[in-house]
Amino acid sequence: xxxxxxxxxxxxxxxxxxxxxxxxxxxxxxxxxxxxxxxxxxxxxxxxxxxxxxxxxxxxxxxxxxxxxxxxxxxxxxxxxxxxxxxxxxxxxxxxxxxxxxxxxxxxxxxxxxxxxxxxxxxxxxxxxxxxxxxxxxxxxxxxxxxxxxxxxxxxxxxxxxxxxxxxxxxxxxxxxxxxxxxxxxxxxxxxxxxxxxxxxxxxxxxxxxxxxxxxxxxxxxxxxxxxxxxxxxxxxxxxxxxxxxxxxxxxxxx
Ligand code: MF3
Ligand code: CO
Numbered sequence: 001x002x003x004x005x006x007x008x009x010x011x012x013x014x015x016x017x018x019x020x021x022x023x024x025x026x027x028x029x030x031x032x033x034x035x036x037x038x039x040x041x042x043x044x045x046x047x048x049x050x051x052x053x054x055x056x057x058x059x060x061x062x063x064x065x066x067x068x069x070x071x072x073x074x075x076x077x078x079x080x081x082x083x084x085x086x087x088x089x090x091x092x093x094x095x096x097x098x099x100x101x102x103x104x105x106x107x108x109x110x111x112x113x114x115x116x117x118x119x120x121x122x123x124x125x126x127x128x129x130x131x132x133x134x135x136x137x138x139x140x141x142x143x144x145x146x147x148x149x150x151x152x153x154x155x156x157x158x159x160x161x162x163x164x165x166x167x168x169x170x171x172x173x174x175x176x177x178x179x180x181x182x183x184x185x186x187x188x189x190x191x192x193x194x195x196x197x198x199x200x201x202x203x204x205x206x207x208x209x210x211x212x213x214x215x216x217x218x219x220x221x222x223x224x225x226x227x228x229x230x231x232x233x234x235x236x237x238x239x240x241x242x243x244x245x246x247x248x249x250x251x252x253x254x255x
Contacts, residue, residue, distance in 0.1 A: 002177055002185045004203035009110065010244060013179065013205060017112030017242050017253035019051045020105040024116055024254075027074070027103075031118050033095045037076040040101075041087035045073040048105055056106040056182055067225030075102040075115075077228075082211055082219055082236040083173060084226040095121035098131055100238040104182055111182050113207045114254035115240035127235050130214050133165045134237035137190075137210040145206070145243055145250040151186055151197030158210050159191030170211035170236075172219050173228070178207045178242055200245045205253070209240030 005013065026047045027040055048055045055073035062069055070084070077085035077100040078093070085091075085100075093099060102115035117131045140161045144153035162169045175188030186198055190210050213219075215234030222229065230236050244251040 002198060002204060003179050004201060005179060005205055006203070009179070010203070010205070012108045013110040013112065013242070014253055016053065016105045016107040016110050017114070019048060019053050019107060020103060020112035020114050020242070021254045022051070023047050023103055023105065024101060024114060027101050028116070028118055031093060031099060031120060033093055033121055035093050036089045037078075037085070037087040037091040037093065038089040040076060041072045041074045044103060048073065051107070053105045053107040056104040056111055057102075060182070062225050065225050070226060073103065076100070077102070077236070077238065079235055080230045080233050082170065082213070082228045082230060083238055084228050086224060086226055093120055096123055098123060098127050098235060098237060102238060102240065109180055111178050111180075112242050112254055113178055113182065113240060114242060115209060115238045117237040117239060126214070129165075130167065130212065130235055131237045133162065133167060134210050134212040135239040137161045137212065138208060138239050138241065141208055141210070142243055142250050142252070145200065145208070145245060147200055147202055147245060147247060149200050150195055151188060151200065152192040153194050154208065155189045155192035155197065156194045162190070162210065162212050168213040168215065168217040170213060170219060171217065173211055175207050175209040175240070178205050202245055202247050204245040206243050206245070207240055208243055209238065211238050212236060
């Protein structure tokens with residue numbers, strides 16, 4: 001069921017989303033060669049707790065699989081790791097890495113979700129281009145995040161933009177509605193057909209999140225039950241914001 005948020009609910013969500021964006025900025029400042037992903041996770045968790053909010057990804061259940069819940073505050077996914085990388089003291093950020101940070105904040109019963117891919121030190125031109133295209137795919141997509149349009153207008157725009165740059169779109173994972181639950185209807189694929197899917201209405205809150213592979217389509221899941229990597233081993237990138245559909249232009253709540 002797709003939920004329509006009231007004015008009051010939207011005010012609460014804006015707070016969760018604001019803290020999510022602030023947490024990204026705290027992490028961005030801390031990312032540098034030599035830091036472990038577990039240290040980054042601790043920094044983010046401390047900040048979220050200081051805002052009297054909850055790191056919602058921590059202990060998030062592994063649905064469909066008999067595997068442990070997600071152990072971190074952040075999903076930290078480096079280079080060929082696409083999403084759901086587990087923070088670890090053994091994983092050290094190094095010069096030239098592209099590091100995606102995905103986080104969800106829960107405050108007063110509502111969630112805010114955003115992801116960025118950061119460039120660490122001297123990153124190759126090719127990797128920079130991948131990260132830029134992934135981010136721009138989000139902004140191309142939300143040009144259609146307007147009342148009366150269809151979900152497929154957003155999805156198809158993202159997919160076409162990514163393909164036009166010679167990259168592959170991820171089909172195994174998608175964006176999602178968000179609110180009281182981290183994952184609500186509708187699912188928001190990063191590919192599809194314009195004119196198809198549900199009609200967008202004011203009060204819908206959507207986590208729109210292009211996930212892109214530099215090389216061939218296809219992902220693999222590691223034995224930890226979480227980490228998702230590109231099957232061909234090429235670089236990957238992720239960019240996400242929580243977006244509110246309004247009477248007019250969409251509002252990006254996590255920026
Ligand atoms: N933030 C992710 C998303 O966009 C969810 C990650 S799963 C978790 O859907 F277990 F880490 F929470
Ligand atoms: Co997310």
